[in-house]
Amino acid sequence: MSQDVGVGGERTANVIGAGLMGGSVGMALRAQGWTVYGSDRDEMAEQRGVERGAFNAVGMCETATLTFVCTPVLVAAAVALDALRHGGVVTDIGSVKAPIVEAVGHPRFVGGHPMAGSELDGIDGSDADMFQGRTWVLTPTERTDTDAYALLHAVVTSFGALVVSVPPQQHDRLVATVSHVPHLAAASLMSVAADGALEHSTLLRLAGGGFRDMTRIAAGHPTIWLDICETNRDAIVSGMDELINDLGRMREVVATGDRDRLRTLLQRAREARINLPVGAPPAEELVEVRVPIPDRPGFIAEVSTLASQLGVNIYDVEISHSSEGGGVLVAVIAQTASDLLRGGLIARGFKMSVAPLGLA
Amino acid sequence: MSQDVGVGGERTANVIGAGLMGGSVGMALRAQGWTVYGSDRDEMAEQRGVERGAFNAVGMCETATLTFVCTPVLVAAAVALDALRHGGVVTDIGSVKAPIVEAVGHPRFVGGHPMAGSELDGIDGSDADMFQGRTWVLTPTERTDTDAYALLHAVVTSFGALVVSVPPQQHDRLVATVSHVPHLAAASLMSVAADGALEHSTLLRLAGGGFRDMTRIAAGHPTIWLDICETNRDAIVSGMDELINDLGRMREVVATGDRDRLRTLLQRAREARINLPVGAPPAEELVEVRVPIPDRPGFIAEVSTLASQLGVNIYDVEISHSSEGGGVLVAVIAQTASDLLRGGLIARGFKMSVAPLGLA
Numbered sequence: 001m002s003q004d005v006g007v008g009g010e011r012t013a014n015v016i017g018a019g020l021m022g023g024s025v026g027m028a029l030r031a032q033g034w035t036v037y038g039s040d041r042d043e044m045a046e047q048r049g050v051e052r053g054a055f056n057a058v059g060m061c062e063t064a065t066l067t068f069v070c071t072p073v074l075v076a077a078a079v080a081l082d083a084l085r086h087g088g089v090v091t092d093i094g095s096v097k098a099p100i101v102e103a104v105g106h107p108r109f110v111g112g113h114p115m116a117g118s119e120l121d122g123i124d125g126s127d128a129d130m131f132q133g134r135t136w137v138l139t140p141t142e143r144t145d146t147d148a149y150a151l152l153h154a155v156v157t158s159f160g161a162l163v164v165s166v167p168p169q170q171h172d173r174l175v176a177t178v179s180h181v182p183h184l185a186a187a188s189l190m191s192v193a194a195d196g197a198l199e200h201s202t203l204l205r206l207a208g209g210g211f212r213d214m215t216r217i218a219a220g221h222p223t224i225w226l227d228i229c230e231t232n233r234d235a236i237v238s239g240m241d242e243l244i245n246d247l248g249r250m251r252e253v254v255a256t257g258d259r260d261r262l263r264t265l266l267q268r269a270r271e272a273r274i275n276l277p278v279g280a281p282p283a284e285e286l287v288e289v290r291v292p293i294p295d296r297p298g299f300i301a302e303v304s305t306l307a308s309q310l311g312v313n314i315y316d317v318e319i320s321h322s323s324e325g326g327g328v329l330v331a332v333i334a335q336t337a338s339d340l341l342r343g344g345l346i347a348r349g350f351k352m353s354v355a356p357l358g359l360a
Numbered sequence: 361m362s363q364d365v366g367v368g369g370e371r372t373a374n375v376i377g378a379g380l381m382g383g384s385v386g387m388a389l390r391a392q393g394w395t396v397y398g399s400d401r402d403e404m405a406e407q408r409g410v411e412r413g414a415f416n417a418v419g420m421c422e423t424a425t426l427t428f429v430c431t432p433v434l435v436a437a438a439v440a441l442d443a444l445r446h447g448g449v450v451t452d453i454g455s456v457k458a459p460i461v462e463a464v465g466h467p468r469f470v471g472g473h474p475m476a477g478s479e480l481d482g483i484d485g486s487d488a489d490m491f492q493g494r495t496w497v498l499t500p501t502e503r504t505d506t507d508a509y510a511l512l513h514a515v516v517t518s519f520g521a522l523v524v525s526v527p528p529q530q531h532d533r534l535v536a537t538v539s540h541v542p543h544l545a546a547a548s549l550m551s552v553a554a555d556g557a558l559e560h561s562t563l564l565r566l567a568g569g570g571f572r573d574m575t576r577i578a579a580g581h582p583t584i585w586l587d588i589c590e591t592n593r594d595a596i597v598s599g600m601d602e603l604i605n606d607l608g609r610m611r612e613v614v615a616t617g618d619r620d621r622l623r624t625l626l627q628r629a630r631e632a633r634i635n636l637p638v639g640a641p642p643a644e645e646l647v648e649v650r651v652p653i654p655d656r657p658g659f660i661a662e663v664s665t666l667a668s669q670l671g672v673n674i675y676d677v678e679i680s681h682s683s684e685g686g687g688v689l690v691a692v693i694a695q696t697a698s699d700l701l702r703g704g705l706i707a708r709g710f711k712m713s714v715a716p717l718g719l720a
Binding site (some may be wrong): 116135137164175182216219247267 | 420475544572579632
């Protein structure tokens with residue numbers, strides 16, 4: 001399906017921002033045969049992007065099908081608005097979504113957030129495979145254009161990423177819990193350890209693989225986290241409160257030697273960790289779901305976020321336009337999830353048909 | 361040097377406890393040419409140990425040079441005392457040291473703790489390379505026999521581990537900070553995330569690589585942690601308090617939008633993480649240090665913990681006995697650290713000479 005996404009065959013994209021993520025997006029696009037124009041306020045970074053093969057050329061193409069805004073989160077909305085003056089679909093990769101999506105508010109803009117990264121800084125850490133097997137969040141709203149969403153979904157899926165669609169506000173609460181708060185916790189763990197062993201830093205050799213894993217993200221550049229903490233402040237503070245409360249409970253259980261309760265807490269965490277979802281099922285367990293697109297706005301946001309909230313992952317999505325002007329959304333989901341999605345869609349007044357993959 | 365450690369050429373060892381660690385110790389010993397006898401209360405685990413190549417045979421050899429007690433921490437002291445009825449050096453691999461070392465209190469017992477593990481349970485997760493590049497703590501005391509320590513140091517080093525020697529109580533405080541508290545924090549992070557996404561578990565796909573890294577250790581079997589929390593309770597509670605306080609400070613900095621202070625906190629954690637010590641320097645940067653062994657107890661604990669406290673890593677150690685009855689401790693350290701160690705040794709009334717590696 002990834003061979004068809006270039007509208008009018010013009011598989012040309014812009015990447016604005018030549019950092020770690022912009023470089024990786026450029027490389028991933030080029031690996032899929034796109035022609036990529038890259039730009040950055042830093043001319044050295046632009047040039048390095050071309051040298052590293054992330055961009056075909058420096059600059060911006062006004063007729064590009066797709067523009068990725070890969071700037072710092074604080075300027076993403078302004079850069080996206082500027083890019084929307086031309087045609088094409090525009091998306092960003094910022095770690096916080098609601099403020100950006102609200103500020104842009106355009107049908108051809110779909111907020112995005114690849115849940116991937118590296119402790120390396122800058123374009124030299126870029127990697128075409130950075131998104132392979134990772135989750136890429138899209139945050140369509142009731143204003144989002146269906147074709148814009150479908151194009152972006154297909155491109156991101158072609159990078160090997162798994163798309164999850166959620167409303168922007170819910171995204172911000174969730175990433176506070178699974179990314180922003182853990183990052184601050186990693187920094188805290190590292191600080192406490194460094195304090196305790198300050199005079200004898202070699203004693204930090206006692207830090208085993210688990211500690212290294214837990215604190216690896218604390219080695220990242222602080223600047224991005226300052227912006228994130230500024231833009232997603234409320235969700236982060238509330239997530240910190242939850243973590244501090246939970247740690248306080250755990251501390252009491254250890255202090256009072258309540259072995260049974262401690263076992264319950266650890267067992268529960270263990271099960272949740274083991275059940276952390278990963279990867280896609282094999283093709284024979286997938287089906288194509290077809291939903292006629294009604295003539296009203298908000299369709300794509302409603303269907304895609306419904307699926308994510310039902311725990312139904314959409315592995316691929318495509319819009320099939322009929323010559324009479326109507327259209328059908330074709331989504332690839334797991335066979336086992338089709339009854340669940342059908343129930344949710346029918347409850348919302350949609351029709352849906354299911355067929356084995358490739359036979360529809 | 362690892363070819364010479366078998367006293368009288370009898371490179372025979374016992375491993376008591378056929379779990380993840382016992383199996384890995386057995387495999388690492390066999391990779392170095394040892395004959396390994398393995399035992400466990402669970403006959404199936406013993407047999408599996410032989411099948412997997414961790415043990416040459418089931419049972420215990422009474423004339424073994426070395427016995428590794430790889431049982432749960434709560435029974436390690438009793439098992440070690442039993443093993444000490446025969447000759448040979450006895451060590452354990454428990455995550456808490458002071459209670460065990462105090463309970464055993466024997467010159468031929470050296471407490472040990474490899475800072476390595478796996479989220480896999482049981483002997484099937486065992487791996488001969490588990491200790492490669494990892495830290496292995498030894499906790500000699502003033503009663504510890506010098507030869508016993510040197511033998512164990514050489515064997516553990518032959519597994520590819522880096523030895524750090526600290527007093528048992530200091531070990532327990534440090535591992536609370538870099539292992540036990542982080543483990544409980546991982547469980548808390550996982551619980552909070554699971555709570556927040558309970559109805560929509562697929563949304564946990566938003567958990568990126570950083571979150572997966574941070575919570576991986578929470579997938580381990582809870583039982584070992586119940587024992588650890590019981591035996592190292594005070595240090596863990598105090599470490600939890602430090603972490604909760606630090607997180608509270610961080611939360612305030614985010615809530616008040618104090619960007620400069622947040623940058624300072626994150627920058628400090630970043631530097632500490634980047635400076636986490638790893639690996640050994642190349643051989644040409646190493647020297648051999650020779651210290652004549654005085655005729656009084658406590659020598660090995662004093663020198664080895666002095667080195668660790670000065671931040672001087674001992675990469676290898678050997679005891680050279682002279683025919684007149686005296687002996688010399690030969691330690692391999694980094695050239696750059698030799699002045700530091702000399703100062704510390706002289707201050708404690710020891711003599712020391714330094715020579716390039718292999719030329720002494």
